[in-house]
Amino acid sequence: MKLPAVYPWQALLWLSLLLTACTQNSAVQINDAWAHATPPGAIAGAVYMEVIAASDDELLAVTTPVAERAEIHSSTTRDGMMQMRPVATVALQAGQAVRFTPGGMHLMLMNLHRPLTADTGFSLSLRFKHAGEVSAQVHVVPPGSTGVTH
Ligand SMILES: [Cu+2]
Numbered sequence: 759m760k761l762p763a764v765y766p767w768q769a770l771l772w773l774s775l776l777l778t779a780c781t782q783n784s785a786v787q788i789n790d791a792w793a794h795a796t797p798p799g800a801i802a803g804a805v806y807m808e809v810i811a812a813s814d815d816e817l818l819a820v821t822t823p824v825a826e827r828a829e830i831h832s833s834t835t836r837d838g839m840m841q842m843r844p845v846a847t848v849a850l851q852a853g854q855a856v857r858f859t860p861g862g863m864h865l866m867l868m869n870l871h872r873p874l875t876a877d878t879g880f881s882l883s884l885r886f887k888h889a890g891e892v893s894a895q896v897h898v899v900p901p902g903s904t905g906v907t908h
Contacts, residue, residue, distance in 0.1 A: 786811045786850070786886055788894035793867075795876040795898050803874050804831075805865040805882065805896055806858045811850040816887040818847050822896075824880045826869035833861055842866070850886075860904070876900040 791807035803825070809817065820828040830845045845863070850856055858864045865882075867874075874880070875898060882894045 785889045786815060786884070786892045788882075788884065788892060789855075791882060791894045791896040793874055793880075793896050793898050794901050794903075796870065796874045797901075798873050800873060801869055803867040803870055804860070805867065806860060807865075807894065807896075809848075809850060809856045809858070809884075810854070811852060811886070811889065813852045813888065815850045815889055816847050817850065817884060818887055819885045820865055821883045821885075822867060822880060824871055824874065825867035826871070827867075828882070829866045829868060830863070831866045832863050847887075874898045 787810045789808040789810070791805060793803050793805045796803045805828075817830065820830065822828055830848055831842045832845050833840055833842050835841070840861070844866075848856060848863070856863075877900075878898050879895050880898070882896050884892045884894065886892060
């Protein structure tokens with residue numbers, strides 16, 4: 759009986775596929791990133807999502823082509839007033855989902871280059887201390903609707 763020949767280039771191909779799969783698994787997962795559509799002329803928008811890191815990590819910075827800059831904000835309610843304040847970094851514990859939600863922590867897009875239009879998407883680049891650069895696609899939903907439905 760003859761065994762199927764495995765050429766070196768095939769082995770290399772499989773190896774690279776395997777490595778790609780590994781890096782994706784060990785990195786950070788960004789789930790269900792979404793944003794509300796913004797009215798014309800709006801200068802800011804907010805992004806919500808779920809972030810899960812396979813090993814302890816830290817979210818350091820976020821950039822997107824649709825806005826001049828993106829900030830990480832936390833929301834607190836004091837005397838019935840909602841206040842937002844910038845957060846420098848977000849610590850991630852291995853396997854624990856960190857949720858960015860309306861009324862909670864969120865990404866604030868400052869000085870939008872164009873309004874966020876419902877049923878479109880845009881990309882986000884998140885920089886982590888260990889995982890490095892991770893990109894995510896943000897889905898824009900109509901105002902009033904909440905989140906991404908499966
Ligand atoms: Cu904010």
